[in-house]
Amino acid sequence: MTTTLEAVAATTRTHPGLGAVLRWETRKLRAQYRAKAVLLGALLGPIPVVFIIHGQSRPPKDTLFGRFATENGFALALLVLGFASQWVLPLLTAIVAGDVFASEDQHGTWKTVLTRSTSRAQLFWAKALVASGFAVLVLAVLAASTIVSSLLVVGHQPLIGLSGQTVDPRSALELVAASWATTLPPMIGFTCLAILLSVWARNPAVGIAAPVVIGMVMQLVGALGGIEAVRPLLLTTPFESWHGLLTQPAFTGPLVQGVLVSAVWSLASLAVAFVLLRRRDITGG
Known part of the structure; x- marks a missing residue:
């Protein structure tokens, strides 16, 4: 009986449950200077951007809410959102997600960890x-900041919506x-895409940079004319679904479609x- 209990305990120690692995991966992420730098950038980065835009003599009238950005804080926050969704958000999540698997290849730890x-x-x-949770956290920090x-x-003056409503x-x-x-x-979609590239390329540089490049290509393709059937399928299109919330009446069709596409x-x-x-040969390290 004692031998059986010892064998079960040894097996438990050798093969921990998902919760234990999740806690371990969370501790690893918390110890990374890269993750800390991303969170710090998300917290402090918007501050100089806000001051720079507010100090402009002429507001950027060629963008949504740009003409009100220098005199309305809500419009300025939406202006930053439109800019961040183009490449900042994919980059912030890819910095961690694109490295989360490739780092094991880089350090040769697959054999030790898996066996x-x-x-x-x-x-x-x-x-x-863990990568998805970090994406949620960094988005919350960036948005709040x-x-x-x-x-x-x-300031917090009344906002003029996209339909002209106050x-x-x-x-x-x-x-x-x-x-x-x-x-x-x-953003979760780009996180998963970065995970795929991290597993496939086994290279942190590819896992981090490729999602950003793919996102920029999707932005360019989405701006082309004559591709109405393709544009809703792009992962970058859901970044624009918030526009429907600022109209009167509001429409949520693009938002629902964006959630499904993502x-x-x-x-x-x-x-x-x-x-x-699952198919990878890890016997070499």
């Missing part, structure tokens, strides 16, 4: 959950926060990445 600590499935989902700094520097400050704050929140599904991209990327990891 002594946990299964491939547990490690895969733990890393994917942008909104707070914009309101403190510029939105009171309280409702404007809710709409701006909701607008930033709508970028989470495509989910398809996320699930497809994770499925391919999981298959690649």
Whole structure:
């Protein structure tokens, strides 16, 4: 009986559950200077941007809410959102997600981790959950910093919506926060895409840079004419779904479609990445 209990305990220690692996991956991420730098940049980066835009003698009238950005904090926060969704958000999440698997190749730790600590499935989902959680955190920090700094520097006057309607400050704050929140599904999509590239390329540089380049290419393709059937399928299109929240009446069709498109991209990327990891030969390290 004692021998059996010892064997079970040894097996438990050798193959921890998903929760234990998740806690371990979280501790690893918290110890990374790269992740700390990203969070610090998300916290402090919007502040000089807000001051620079507010100090412009002429507002950027060629962008949504640009003409009101120098005199309305809500408009300025939405202006920054439009800029950040082009390449900043994919970059912020790819810095961690694009390295989360490739770092094991870089340090040659696959054999040690998989044969002594946990299964491939547990490690895969733990890393994917940690990377996704980091994406949620960095988006929340960036959004909060942008909104707070914009309101403190510029002010919280009533916002003029896209239909010309006047939105009171309280409702404007809710709409701006909701607008930033709508970028989470495509950001998770880019997180999963970065995970796929990290598994496939086994190179942190590719895992980090490739999602940003792909996002820029999608932005360019989406700006072309005559591709109305393709544009809704691009992962960058859901970044624009917040526009419908600022009209009167509001429309959420693009938002729902964006969530579905982002989910398809996320699930497809994770499925391919999981298959690649399961088939990988790790006997060499």
